[in-house]
Amino acid sequence: MFTPRYTITNKLLENIKRITTLVNNLNSRRFPEPVLVELQKKAEAVSTYASTSIEGNPLPLTDVRQILKARPENIRDSEQEVLNYNGVLKEINKKLEKETIPLTIDLILSIQKNITDKLLPEFRSGKFRKEPVFVNDPRLKKTIYWPPDHQDVPTLVGELVKFVHKNKNIDSLILAGIFHRQMVIIHPFMDGNGRTTRLATKILLAGMGLNTFNLFSFENYYNKNVTKYFEMVGVKENYYDIRKTIDFTTWLEYFTDGIIDELLRVEKLLPHIALSPQTELKLHHKTIMELIREKGFVTDSDYAVKVKRAKSTRMLDFNKLIGLKLIERRGKGKNTHYVLKEKN
Numbered sequence: 001m002f003t004p005r006y007t008i009t010n011k012l013l014e015n016i017k018r019i020t021t022l023v024n025n026l027n028s029r030r031f032p033e034p035v036l037v038e039l040q041k042k043a044e045a046v047s048t049y050a051s052t053s054i055e056g057n058p059l060p061l062t063d064v065r066q067i068l069k070a071r072p073e074n075i076r077d078s079e080q081e082v083l084n085y086n087g088v089l090k091e092i093n094k095k096l097e098k099e100t101i102p103l104t105i106d107l108i109l110s111i112q113k114n115i116t117d118k119l120l121p122e123f124r125s126g127k128f129r130k131e132p133v134f135v136n137d138p139r140l141k142k143t144i145y146w147p148p149d150h151q152d153v154p155t156l157v158g159e160l161v162k163f164v165h166k167n168k169n170i171d172s173l174i175l176a177g178i179f180h181r182q183m184v185i186i187h188p189f190m191d192g193n194g195r196t197t198r199l200a201t202k203i204l205l206a207g208m209g210l211n212t213f214n215l216f217s218f219e220n221y222y223n224k225n226v227t228k229y230f231e232m233v234g235v236k237e238n239y240y241d242i243r244k245t246i247d248f249t250t251w252l253e254y255f256t257d258g259i260i261d262e263l264l265r266v267e268k269l270l271p272h273i274a275l276s277p278q279t280e281l282k283l284h285h286k287t288i289m290e291l292i293r294e295k296g297f298v299t300d301s302d303y304a305v306k307v308k309r310a311k312s313t314r315m316l317d318f319n320k321l322i323g324l325k326l327i328e329r330r331g332k333g334k335n336t337h338y339v340l341k342e343k344n
Contacts, residue, residue: 002159004178006248015256016173022263026215032281032324039269040093040214044068048086050219051198054226057081077119084115085195092203093214100207103164103179103200105157112189112196120191128153129190135234146238147187156186164204176204177255178248184233185246205259216266221258228254284309284317288338292327297337 049064057078059067067082075083088111095101113126128150135145148156160182164175183197198219206214222229232254235246281289284307291298291306303314318338321327328341 002156002163002182004163004182004248005246006174006178006252009249009253011253012174012249012256015253015260016171019173019256019259019263022260022267026263026267032326036215043215043217044086044089044093047089047202047217047219048082050217050223051195052078052081052085053223054219054229055081055194080118081115084117084119085199088114088199092199096203096206096214101203102207103161103204105154105161107203108157108161108183108188108196108200111199112192115195115199116189116192124190128157128188131190133187133190135187144236145234147185148239153186153188157183157188160186172204173256173259174252176201177252179204180255181233181248181251185235185239216262218258218262220265221261285321288317288321289326289340292338292340297330297339299337 045065045068046061048068049059049061052059052064059078059082064082067079068086071083072079091114092101101107109126109128116125119125130150132150133147134143135147136142137144160179164179167175180197180201183200184193187193189196202218205218232251235242287306288298288303291302300311300314300318303317304311307314309317318327318329321338322329325341327338330337330339
């Protein structure tokens with residue numbers, strides 16, 4: 001049975017409280033749909049670049065964006081890696097718009113299969129490793145970590161998944177952080193361990209209430225200092241010699257630091273997104289939004305009291321906000337009123 005060791009330090013507790021505040025703030029704010037769509041595309045590109053860069057992909061962010069915009073004819077492995085990761089990320093985003101995605105072994109295997117498509121032999125893609133692996137330090141030119149034997153991998157991953165499902169009383173951020181590091185420690189695949197783990201962790205975070213999932217890229221934080229990321233998430237020596245002494249505390253502090261860093265970036269970015277004339281909200285549009293927030297809905301009569309605009313013009317104001325998916329119309333005739341559009 002997997003029973004991780006960790007301590008709820010003051011720093012970890014403060015990080016969790018801050019993340020909760022930031023998420024609640026971001027989730028309560030509303031922006032025109034075209035703006036959010038554009039921001040999601042940018043976040044997907046940054047996530048794709050950062051997560052593949054962590055694993056040694058040499059392509060800069062500008063090249064990654066170009067590849068995602070126009071698929072190359074003759075695809076190199078570095079480009080295939082980018083396309084695979086982005087494809088899985090987009091598919092996950094689409095599914096999460098409709099429903100939560102449960103963490104399962106099949107999900108983990110599926111992610112690894114898709115991110116390694118055309119990069120690994122079929123017998124290694126979408127399957128746990130059947131060979132020993134070693135983690136080497138290129139600077140020291142020697143092996144620094146011996147992961148679990150391949151025969152134990154299915155059991156260890158199964159125990160980790162069960163741990164996540166059976167411990168809903170543990171704070172969701174702690175569960176996601178423990179899952180992330182333990183997957184890296186198990187090293188269940190011949191290749192794609194990091195990318196698979198980071199995508200599965202994002203799914204966990206989304207399912208735990210981070211509705212801003214498709215707008216942020218915590219991989220970006222890790223990519224700022226890859227050496228530190230590997231030092232924090234990894235372990236050294238033989239797994240069987242150290243497994244009972246592994247402590248997740250320092251990693252959990254670092255893990256939540258990364259989420260805070262990215263949420264702050266998104267919070268700072270959102271108000272400054274360049275709006276087109278089609279998406280810009282004028283004072284009268286903001287008046288409608290404020291009226292709805294005050295009592296939960298607004299009628300044309302309520303709006304007419306606040307602004308000196310003709311009825312036909314007022315209808316254009318409501319229709320613009322409907323088109324931007326900020327509000328929706330309810331009722332008919334004299335019962336017509338407008339409310340904030342429900343988030344998916």
